Amino acid sequence: MARRGDTIELAVLGLLHEGPMHGYELRKRLNLMLGWGRVLSYGSLYPALKKMLRANLITEVAATTTPTSRRPRITYEVTEAGNEHFQRLMSEVGPTAWEDDNFDIRFAFFSSTDMEIRLRVLEGRRSRLQERLARVQGELERTQAEVNRYAAELQRHGVESVEREVRWLSDLIRAERGDESRTPAPGAPTGSD
Amino acid sequence: MARRGDTIELAVLGLLHEGPMHGYELRKRLNLMLGWGRVLSYGSLYPALKKMLRANLITEVAATTTPTSRRPRITYEVTEAGNEHFQRLMSEVGPTAWEDDNFDIRFAFFSSTDMEIRLRVLEGRRSRLQERLARVQGELERTQAEVNRYAAELQRHGVESVEREVRWLSDLIRAERGDESRTPAPGAPTGSD
DNA sequence: GTTAGCATGTAAGGAGTTACATGATTTT
């Protein structure tokens, strides 16, 4: 039922989906991927890996050593069950999926899902942001408004950022829709911006 | 020493600085202020208020009742000690101050600090973001690059957003600097953007 | 040879959420 903290699990499964990897490397990739903000610590990654091993979602692929006989590193690989679990988590489109972190992770692994899921996640995220915009703008009319210039400026900047993200999502949705078979790459220019 | 979790404390002191308020209202204002993401729950607000009462940072201003004799609400007020603590927290310019949440809170209450502090916080935040940009862009050259179009698009969008925030900060810094006595409001147009 | 980065882990603790519990007041 995709609880809040399945984020690491999803991320690990997604990365291992691209090929076997050891813990240290997983952490680096993850931090690069979501590095805009919180940084994942060993204290949460390694226990999570252990837990996933016990749950049979991943297996140790024997300790590998690079050419020059380094310290053996424990390389992990997804199992069948792990892949199924990954697919299930990715398909579970619900409130948790639109939250910042969860959305980012899901988006990063979009290549491993169907367009149908992609569209639902993108659209869900977009309406979530639009709701927030509406709520904040409505509330701004009732409250303060003029008092505290800095707080107001922060709000203004926040609204602008969210509006930008909404446009970004709209472009992506449009790209997905017009993608039936042409595949013009998600980063391709689409007119706006 | 401004630990991570002093965020609520700082926020509460900052809001009460503008006038007495009761818990429920504090929560609403806080969520509106930082509402772009996590929402503060009663389970963290009320215990925090209790803790601040014990620490003598705030006092109960007797239960107020509105005209129509409503259920009494416990209204809080900052104490002398509370104001001192607030000023000290705001002046503590250090790594914790540039983190997303902490920065936002500090920025929102900039009116209650000196320009010197404001500049240090703005500049600190800016260099932090620039470091992140440099690190990510450097790392992007070594890793993947072409594999996984969606992950790449997420990175691109992330970089763009951070670059925007850097420009925003630069505008604010410029405004502060040229503010010696003219005070052109932080949201005033400054050329870029 | 010593610093920096690679590599894996554990234990304790912090901060905050969820769920529970209660009840008044306003709106529909």
Added chain:
DNA sequence: AAAATCATGTAACTCCTTACATGCTAAC
């Protein structure tokens, strides 16, 4: 009269961070 929203709280739990512990390997 019911539903929504105001209003205050507590207890259990979760996730994660910090700090500790260990040792290898590459570069300077």
